[in-house]
Every structure is written in C-alpha cells, then in structure tokens.
Amino acid sequence: xxxxxxxxxxxxxxxxxxxxxxxxxxxxxxxxxxxxxxxxxxxxxxxxxxxxxxxxxxxxxxxxxxxxxxxxxxxxxxxxxxxxxxxxxxxxxxxxxxxxxxxxxxxxxxxxxxxxxxxxxxxxxxxxxxxxxxxxxxxxxxxxxxxxxxxxxxxxxxxxxxxxxxxxxxxxxxxxxxxxxxxxxxxxxxxxxxxxxxxxxxxxxxxxxxxxxxxxxxxxxxxxxxxxxxxxxxxxxxxxxxxxxxxxxxxxxxxxxxxxxxxxxxxxxxxxxxxxxxxxxxxxxxxxxxxxxxxxxxxxxxxxxxxxxxxxxxxxxxxxxxxxxxxxxxxxxxxxxxxxxxxxxxxxxxxxxxxxxxxxxxx
Amino acid sequence: xxxxxxxxxxxxxxxxxxxxxxxxxxxxxxxxxxxxxxxxxxxxxxxxxxxxxxxxxxxxxxxxxxxxxxxxxxxxxxxxxxxxxxxxxxxxxxxxxxxxxxxxxxxxxxxxxxxxxxxxxxxxxxxxxxxxxxxxxxxxxxxxxxxxxxxxxxxxxxxxxxxxxxxxxxxxxxxxxxxxxxxxxxxxxxxxxxxxxxxxxxxxxxxxxxxxxxxxxxxxxxxxxxxxxxxxxxxxxxxxxxxxxxxxxxxxxxxxxxxxxxxxxxxxxxxxxxxxxxxxxxxxxxxxxxxxxxxxxxxxxxxxxxxxxxxxxxxxxxxxxxxxxxxxxxxxxxxxxxxxxxxxxxxxxxxxxxxxxxxxxxx
Numbered sequence: 001x002x003x004x005x006x007x008x009x010x011x012x013x014x015x016x017x018x019x020x021x022x023x024x025x026x027x028x029x030x031x032x033x034x035x036x037x038x039x040x041x042x043x044x045x046x047x048x049x050x051x052x053x054x055x056x057x058x059x060x061x062x063x064x065x066x067x068x069x070x071x072x073x074x075x076x077x078x079x080x081x082x083x084x085x086x087x088x089x090x091x092x093x094x095x096x097x098x099x100x101x102x103x104x105x106x107x108x109x110x111x112x113x114x115x116x117x118x119x120x121x122x123x124x125x126x127x128x129x130x131x132x133x134x135x136x137x138x139x140x141x142x143x144x145x146x147x148x149x150x151x152x153x154x155x156x157x158x159x160x161x162x163x164x165x166x167x168x169x170x171x172x173x174x175x176x177x178x179x180x181x182x183x184x185x186x187x188x189x190x191x192x193x194x195x196x197x198x199x200x201x202x203x204x205x206x207x208x209x210x211x212x213x214x215x216x217x218x219x220x221x222x223x224x225x226x227x228x229x230x231x232x233x234x235x236x237x238x239x240x241x242x243x244x245x246x247x248x249x250x251x252x253x254x255x256x257x258x259x260x261x262x263x264x265x266x267x268x269x270x271x272x273x274x275x276x277x278x279x280x281x282x283x284x285x286x287x288x289x290x291x292x293x294x295x296x297x298x299x300x301x302x303x304x305x306x307x308x309x310x311x312x313x314x315x316x317x318x319x320x321x322x323x324x325x326x327x328x329x330x331x332x333x334x335x336x337x338x339x340x341x342x343x344x345x346x347x348x349x350x351x352x353x354x355x356x357x358x359x360x361x362x363x
Numbered sequence: 364x365x366x367x368x369x370x371x372x373x374x375x376x377x378x379x380x381x382x383x384x385x386x387x388x389x390x391x392x393x394x395x396x397x398x399x400x401x402x403x404x405x406x407x408x409x410x411x412x413x414x415x416x417x418x419x420x421x422x423x424x425x426x427x428x429x430x431x432x433x434x435x436x437x438x439x440x441x442x443x444x445x446x447x448x449x450x451x452x453x454x455x456x457x458x459x460x461x462x463x464x465x466x467x468x469x470x471x472x473x474x475x476x477x478x479x480x481x482x483x484x485x486x487x488x489x490x491x492x493x494x495x496x497x498x499x500x501x502x503x504x505x506x507x508x509x510x511x512x513x514x515x516x517x518x519x520x521x522x523x524x525x526x527x528x529x530x531x532x533x534x535x536x537x538x539x540x541x542x543x544x545x546x547x548x549x550x551x552x553x554x555x556x557x558x559x560x561x562x563x564x565x566x567x568x569x570x571x572x573x574x575x576x577x578x579x580x581x582x583x584x585x586x587x588x589x590x591x592x593x594x595x596x597x598x599x600x601x602x603x604x605x606x607x608x609x610x611x612x613x614x615x616x617x618x619x620x621x622x623x624x625x626x627x628x629x630x631x632x633x634x635x636x637x638x639x640x641x642x643x644x645x646x647x648x649x650x651x652x653x654x655x656x657x658x659x660x661x662x663x664x665x666x667x668x669x670x671x672x673x674x675x676x677x678x679x680x681x682x683x684x685x686x687x688x689x690x691x692x693x694x695x696x697x698x699x700x701x702x703x704x705x706x707x708x709x710x711x712x713x714x715x716x717x718x719x720x721x722x723x724x725x726x
Contacts, residue, residue, distance in 0.1 A: 013593055020594070020698065026703060099568060336386065337388055
C-alpha cells in the first residue's frame with residue numbers, strides 16, 4: 001500500500017458459479033501478512049484542516065465563511081479515495097474473456113470527511129453537524145446519479161480498524177458502481193414480488209408487525225424506528241427505517257432528517273453504553289451502510305433493465321457492531337450464525353443506559 | 364461462552380428481503396467485546412489423547428490397535444461440537460411467525476479431530492494421515508446423508524484464531540443443515556442452466572479454459588488442479604478441482620484421494636513458504652471449505668425440490684487465506700474487493716519456494 005497508483009486499471013470480474021462480481025484493484029507490493037491495514041496511525045492526519053494538500057483535490061466542500069478550495073475553513077469535505085477501487089475516468093466497457101464476464105471498474109470512490117475535528121465521535125457531534133453529513137450523503141447521491149454509467153451508489157462508514165477503517169478522523173465512504181449488486185437485486189426483487197402480490201410495501205408491513213410485537217424494537221421517534229432485525233446476522237445488528245414509505249434516501253424531508261440524526265446518535269450512544277470503551281471514549285467497532293434505491297437514470301441508447309422495470313424498496317440504514325468473526329461455515333454457505341438472540345439484543349439495547357449504570361456501580 | 368447449554372434450542376430465521384437463513388444459537392452471557400473467541404488457549408487441550416472425557420461422547424473413531432470408545436488409542440476421532448449451532452435431537456419443524464419464516468435448527472455440528480498430535484500441521488502430516496482425514500469426511504457425509512432431514516452438509520476447516528478457530532489442535536468441522544443454502548443453490552442452478560444449454564459441465568469447461576490459459580494455474584497432478592479463480596474474492600484464494608467430472612466428493616476413488624492429499628499439502632506448503640511464520644512454523648490463517656452436492660435422499664411422504672429435480676455440480680475445495688477484513692462495502696453490497704490480481708497471486712504461489720528462498724537470502 002506504499003503506492004497509490006495501481007499498475008493497471010481496476011476491473012470487475014464475475015464468478016460464473018455464484019454470479020457475484022469481484023473488484024480486482026491490485027495495490028501492488030510484496031506478499032505479506034494483513035496488508036490492507038495501517039497498524040499505526042500516520043503521524044499527520046491527511047483529513048485534518050491544514051493538510052488538504054495530502055488528499056487528492058476536493059470534489060465538494062462546505063465553507064460557511066468562505067475560503068479557497070483545498071484550503072481550511074470547511075465544515076465537511078469530499079475527496080477521492082486515495083486508494084480507490086473504482087475509477088471514474090475509465091470508459092464503460094464490458095467484454096467476455098473466454099467464458100468469463102469482465103468489465104472495467106468504472107465508478108467513483110470518495111471519502112466524506114465529516115468534520116474538521118479529528119477527535120469527534122459521530123455519537124456526540126452537534127446534531128447540526130450530523131445533519132450536514134446527511135446533506136452531504138444526499139449531495140453525493142444526487143450528483144453521482146447524473147452519471148448514467150453508475151447503476152448503484154453505496155454509502156458506508158467503517159469505524160475503527162476491526163471494521164476496516166484505516167484512519168480515525170471521522171469519515172464515510174461513497175462508492176458508485178457500474179452494476180447493481182446481486183444482494184441489492186435480491187432485495188429489490190423480494191420487495192417487488194411482495195408489492196405485486198399484495199399492493200403493499202414489504203418493509204412497511206415488517207415495521208407494522210415489529211411495532212405490534214415490540215420485542216425487537218430498540219428505539220423510535222416520530223419519523224424513525226430502530227429494530228434488531230428478526231433474522232439479524234450479527235449480535236446487536238440494528239436497522240433504522242423511516243416510518244413513512246419512501247423508496248429512496250433522497251425523498252427524506254427536513255423533519256425526517258433530524259429524526260434520523262436523533263435516532264442514529266441515540267443508537268450509537270446505546271452501543272457505547274453497552275459495548276464501548278468507557279476509558280478511551282471509543283465506541284465498539286462498527287459498519288454502517290445506507291441501503292437505498294439504485295440509479296434509474298436511463299442510459300442513452302440502451303434499454304436498461306433497472307431503468308425500465310418497476311421495483312419497490314424502502315430505504316434503511318444497517319448498523320453492524322464488529323464483535324465476531326466470519327469463518328469457514330459462513331464463507332462456504334452464505335449463512336450466518338448469530339450467537340445473540342435478537343430479542344435479547346434488543347432488550348439490552350433498549351435498556352443500555354440502565355445496564356451500563358449497573359455495571360459501573362458493581363465495578 | 365462459559366456455558367455450553369443454550370437457554371433455548373437453536374433456530375433458523377429467514378431474512379424476508381434477502382432470503383438468507385440465519386442461525387440463532389444464543390450462547391448466553393453478558394454483553395462484551397469479541398465474545399466468540401478464546402484469547403488464551405485452554406491449559407488442557409480437550410482434543411488430546413487422555414482427555415477424551417472433556418468432549419461429548421464420540422460419534423466415530425478409528426483405533427487401529429483396538430481400545431475402548433472415548434479412551435485413547437485413536438488416530439482420528441469425531442465428537443459433537445460442544446458449542447453447537449445445530450441440534451440433531453430436534454424435530455423438523457417449520458412455521459410462520461407472522462410474515463417471517465422460521466424453523467428449528469435441526470442439524471448436526473461435529474468436530475473431526477484429525478490427529479492425536481496437538482502440534483501437527485496439515486501441511487506436514489504423513490500423507491496417510493491426511494488420507495484418513497479425507498476418509499473421515501466421506502464417512503460423515505455418508506452417515507449424515509442417511510438422515511433425510513439434512514438437506515446439505517458442509518465440511519470446513521478454520522485454521523488459527525483470525526480464521527475462527529478456538530483451539531490449535533488440528534481439526535475440521537461438519538455441519539448438517541435442514542436447508543440448502545441460497546449460495547449453494549445459486550451454484551447448483553448456474554451449473555444446471557449451463558448443462559441444459561450446452562450438455563457440458565460448467566466447471567469442466569472452466570478447467571479446460573484455465574489449463575489452456577495457464578496464468579491462474581498454481582499446481583496440478585494427474586487427478587487434481589489448483590487454480591486461483593478468475594474472480595477470486597480474496598488475495599491468494601485457491602480452488603482445488605478434480606479433473607475428472609464428479610458431482611460429489613463421495614465419487615472420489617483411492618488414486619484420486621491420494622492426488623488430493625498431494626495437491627492439498629502442496630498448496631498449504633506454498634502458503635507457508637509465501638505467507639507463513641517461518642519462526643513459529645505456523646501457516647497463514649486460512650479457511651478451507653468442501654463444496655459438494657446437497658443431500659438428495661428423498662424425504663418420506665414429501666415431494667422434495669432437491670430430491671426430484673436434476674442438478675449439475677462439480678465438487679471442489681476452497682482455500683481462503685485470511686489476510687484482509689470485510690468492511691461496510693462488502694456487507695452492504697455482497698461484492699468483494701480483492702487487492703491482489705489473481706494472475707499475480709497465481710504466479711507468486713507457483714514460484715512460492717523460489718520467492719521464499721530469495722527472501723531468506725536477502726534477510
């Protein structure tokens with residue numbers, strides 16, 4: 001990882017047995033151990049104000065009091081990922097290599113620097129700052145969807161090394177893909193089939209059932225609900241759903257946005273109370289993923305599957321604490337073993353602050 | 364994980380959006396950090412000869428010179444997993460919970476103790492001992508398939524803690540499932556569709572193309588070939604294929620079995636030369652998975668999907684070194700980013716011993 005320039009452009013290759021696309025983005029270098037990680041934080045953080053020259057030139061930034069691009073004064077800043085797995089400068093190109101399916105990994109790979117403050121935590125930032133981060137998610141989605149080459153855009157957040165983060169400075173990542181991933185297609189088709197059969201949204205029905213049942217509800221407010229999914233794959237996994245039916249994150253209104261800020265910070269504070277490191281103030285390592293609708297912008301001159309057929313969806317955010325490891329069973333079957341009953345996880349998270357207070361008084 | 368008895372029987376729950384089954388096997392205990400792992404090896408190894416009483420009573424063992432069950436004298440021994448995620452004593456029971464799909468996690472979860480020698484390594488065991496382990500795989504597959512409740516049996520090997528192993532004593536695991544996992548169904552259907560269209564095996568054609576191309580071939584012998592897959596998900600991932608078309612591991616003959624022993628040990632020695640710890644003799648952490656046909660034993664009184672339709676397959680073994688981590692992108696999309704070009708990985712593995720010699724002479 002000493003060199004950010006790959007020897008050849010990144011590619012997408014399709015596994016002929018599973019239909020899963022793999023991005024081949026060679027980072028060069030010699031064979032070694034866990035070579036994807038920085039074990040030690042770099043001494044100078046490239047995401048801190050004053051170090052703007054250490055990142056590629058910015059794509060977008062908010063500077064409330066003005067100031068020049070690629071200089072300080074920003075409250076949020078978006079830059080290309082230095083170690084990117086996708087390249088927007090490539091042409092859309094698909095071909096067969098013998099019996100295999102191949103394409104250039106045309107796409108975008110960006111970093112959203114969420115705050116100038118290196119020590120900030122998403123759970124305790126001012127709500128307006130979190131709202132600004134969500135506005136930036138919207139901005140990047142809208143902007144990238146204008147490019148019809150990009151069929152799906154995923155926004156995610158890796159927090160701490162065990163969750164895949166290489167820098168502690170608060171940041172999210174954006175990846176724009178030239179394909180709709182199979183896992184996303186599965187979700188869209190399940191929702192569509194349900195809608196065709198019932199003329200109701202699958203996720204709206206799930207929310208209704210969960211509210212009625214109550215055992216997996218962790219928190220709710222006027223606009224959002226936080227659930228441990230019935231078939232949660234991981235201990236303390238949570239899904240955040242907008243209560244109003246909306247297929248796409250871009251549909252969210254201002255009141256809903258602040259409802260999301262509130263429930264997101266609430267859940268992260270529950271994670272911290274139950275699973276975080278009280279002495280360092282660090283939360284449990286986690287991944288956060290925005291699951292929203294694919295890009296349906298028509299591709300000029302081409303009938304396009306996802307642009308022309310109907311689909312149904314209900315966007316949501318997934319939160320996955322990284323407490324356990326994948327092993328041979330999971331790789332071999334695609335099934336998961338969750339060693340925490342979802343109802344118990346929900347109960348503990350719903351009472352996280354009381355449980356944390358008990359732990360402290362015992363200790 | 365202090366208690367091996369779960370409070371309630373393990374369950375399978377289906378995610379209504381993705382169709383993926385999750386095993387809920389609660390281990391009890393308080394919320395904590397990485398609670399699935401033993402950080403410290405237990406002082407007394409429950410898999411060592413003389414400690415047979417520390418495991419549940421054995422299911423199967425080979426004692427060439429005789430001896431009593433659950434006593435020493437065995438060369439290979441199979442016991443139920445003490446922390447099992449599946450329970451063979453449960454009845455097959457499927458039901459709806461509101462709009463969700465649920466079933467009891469009826470199944471088997473066994474440990475194959477591969478040798479009495481706590482310090483042995485699969486890569487350097489006598490070939491006859493590895494052949495005995497493969498014979499035990501066959502025995503467990505045959506035995507478990509007689510139970511028509513079990514629709515699919517997966518055999519895998521987790522090596523070292525980062526790959527999910529909690530004990531160093533060489534062992535594999537066997538899990539018998541009451542469902543065919545979606546990922547396995549995808550593979551069976553891809554192979555079937557290809558066969559219907561071409562009257563040829565998809566994997567046989569892949570092998571032919573790979574041999575002709577050559578760039579991803581790591582090793583081969585009369586009966587087996589070791590490839591880095593065209594769309595390898597992980598750096599240095601390898602697939603071992605029998606050259607002769609065979610849908611099921613049970614079809615393997617004696618000569619082929621020794622061909623598999625040879626290529627498996629060859630590949631593990633290449634992993635060690637390139638990625639292993641020379642000072643401790645430990646190999647790189649890896650997962651190994653046997654991908655073979657599902658159980659087609661008819662279920663009495665029930666027409667069964669996998670028992671009645673045709674399918675096509677070509678069994679193989681997957682080897683995945685655990686060098687990188689999954690993060691938000693992978694969870695969110697089901698796609699993988701591989702930072703090692705498969706052709707480079709294959710080249711390095713094909714020349715692993717020369718590369719290792721160069722490294723040593725430089726150091």
